């Protein structure tokens with residue numbers, strides 16, 4: 054009897070254990086590629102505005118959270134409804150809530166366990182990855198010089214060499230003169246005298262018409278080249294890099310923290326102007342981030358002064374004054390340029406025209422911004438016709454084997470760029 058009973062019992066126990074284990078394993082962080090990929094997409098879409106894996110942003114760095122937080126199931130209920138976990142009096146939840154100045158994390162009520170676990174899978178995988186060297190460290194600067202010695206130093210070295218050569222010439226001629234005087238006091242034969250007073254002395258060469266012609270020619274052509282260069286650079290502001298009223302760094306915001314350009318430059322895909330962000334946009338983060346690693350509180354407090362915010366009380370005083378950013382890129386009024394047409398329709402990256410902004414602490418004008426620069430690109434660049442019905446008919450008509458350049462749709466017509 055006993056024996057007979059024990060069998061179904063063991064099966065039942067095994068089944069229970071199996072089932073229990075299974076439901077437990079659903080709470081475990083998966084390690085497969087598919088889950089990591091899915092988690093990455095969810096993280097980038099929903100969490101990245103406040104969290105990074107290895108850096109503190111508005112919320113904590115998420116690396117290692119599975120060890121730090123009470124349990125994986127705690128994390129799941131937290132992500133679904135942080136306010137509820139805090140309200141329940143949970144000790145850990147209240148600790149981090151206070152640590153982050155009581156800023157509310159968004160609730161993701163519709164997330165399944167699987168989705169939240171996949172985010173954790175991504176965080177874990179990303180935390181384990183060794184950082185690659187910062188991108189773009191090898192790109193050469195467009196200001197010339199390229200790799201190696203900057204052109205400024207080269208010029209200095211060249212000028213130094215010329216000065217040394219001239220000094221040497223002067224010293225040598227002084228020595229020659231002294232020697233001649235010395236030799237003249239001796240009794241020399243006619244032959245020897247001829248050698249000493251040879252026609253080709255330093256003085257006779259300098260005074261010869263050939264030499265004078267060469268010197269005048271060199272001076273004239275250098276002056277001419279400078280004048281022409283000067284004329285061509287009138288109105289050109291390439292490399293213009295003014296100091297801004299707040300030491301705002303694209304290297305920190307767009308580079309290190311990878312904040313999207315259009316998060317701040319809201320018009321870049323929608324309209325003519327890319328727009329400079331208002332202080333409200335800064336406050337989305339800086340109501341929490343009150344101190345920078347490089348400048349402490351001095352620079353960030355200028356944002357508070359501009360928008361009339363008192364960080365001590367966390368309230369707005371109503372006393373505002375605009376931040377006077379210095380405009381860097383500025384076409385003359387006679388020219389029309391539209392950001393949406395280039396970025397949204399044309400699919401051109403910001404960096405093509407503005408350079409590696411995400412590496413600049415202080416923004417500078419990277420491109421020439423001359424008419425020739427616009428035209429040159431319109432001659433060389435294909436129109437981005439992919440998935441754009443507007444161009445379907447045109448492509449049909451333009452059935453030559455050549456690709457459709459901007460030139461072919463009227464990109465060189467004066468009236469397209471001039472009012």
Ligand code: HEC
Pocket residue numbers: 095096099100101102103104111112113114115118121122128131132135149150151153154155156157158159161172
């Ligand atoms: C609006 C900003 C915001 C968004 C979006 C956000 N979080 Fe948070 N998160 C926070 C803040 C702030 C905290 C710190 C606790 C607090 O103040 O509520 C936090 C805390 C956490 C914690 C606890 C961290 C720890 O160190 O214990 C986890 C886990 C977490 N968030 C996961 C997520 C996930 C996953 C997403 C995306 C699905 C997400 N968060 C989206 C702001 C955000």
Ligand code: HEC
Pocket residue numbers: 297301303306307312313314315316317318329330378379380381382383403404407410411415416
């Ligand atoms: C956090 C907000 C923020 C982000 C993100 C950001 N910018 Fe800016 N950007 C600013 C502010 C503020 C200024 C004005 C101050 C300055 O010139 O540094 C500015 C200025 C500029 C200028 C010069 C404007 C002028 O006066 O001619 C360019 C070009 C620019 N940004 C391009 C970019 C690009 C490209 C990206 C993405 C890689 C980007 N920005 C990301 C806030 C931002």
Ligand code: HEC
Pocket residue numbers: 102109110299300301302305306310312317330331332334335336337338339342344345346347348349352353356
């Ligand atoms: C999406 C979030 C976000 C936005 C929006 C944002 N910042 Fe920041 N900012 C940060 C982070 C993160 C830091 C780095 C803090 C640190 O150094 O630890 C920072 C640092 C700074 C610093 C200090 C740099 C230093 O190292 O001392 C200044 C100044 C600053 N931001 C100005 C601005 C201005 C002006 C705007 C609006 C045009 C702005 N920020 C918008 C996230 C943001």
Ligand code: HEC
Pocket residue numbers: 314315318321322325326327328329382383384385390392395396401402403404405406407422
């Ligand atoms: C085809 C070249 C080109 C591309 C691509 C481009 N810009 Fe510009 N950008 C310009 C020119 C030209 C100006 C000067 C416009 C003027 O003075 O009217 C300018 C001006 C700006 C300004 C100064 C303020 C303003 O709104 O005019 C900002 C900010 C800016 N660009 C940001 C961006 C961002 C962000 C992107 C990417 C989303 C981008 N640009 C892509 C050429 C470009």
Ligand code: HEC
Pocket residue numbers: 384388389390391394395398399401405406422423426427428430431434435436437459462463464469470
């Ligand atoms: C990096 C390449 C590039 C540069 C630089 C550039 N453009 Fe363009 N431009 C394009 C492309 C690509 C298009 C086609 C967009 C489309 O599909 O409508 C375009 C289209 C245009 C159009 C619309 C033409 C039409 O027939 O509809 C105008 C106007 C224009 N650009 C003006 C300018 C001006 C002004 C400048 C200089 C300040 C400039 N562009 C610099 C690539 C460039």
Ligand code: HEC
Pocket residue numbers: 288289384385387388422423424427428431464465466467468469470471
């Ligand atoms: C792709 C756009 C584009 C097209 C097409 C274009 N221009 Fe321009 N043009 C510009 C820009 C941008 C400037 C301003 C350049 C600067 O500030 O250096 C300019 C400047 C000029 C100037 C100089 C004005 C001054 O005060 O310096 C003249 C003149 C001019 N364009 C005439 C023309 C004529 C004529 C045509 C037709 C054959 C034409 N442009 C076609 C973009 C264009």
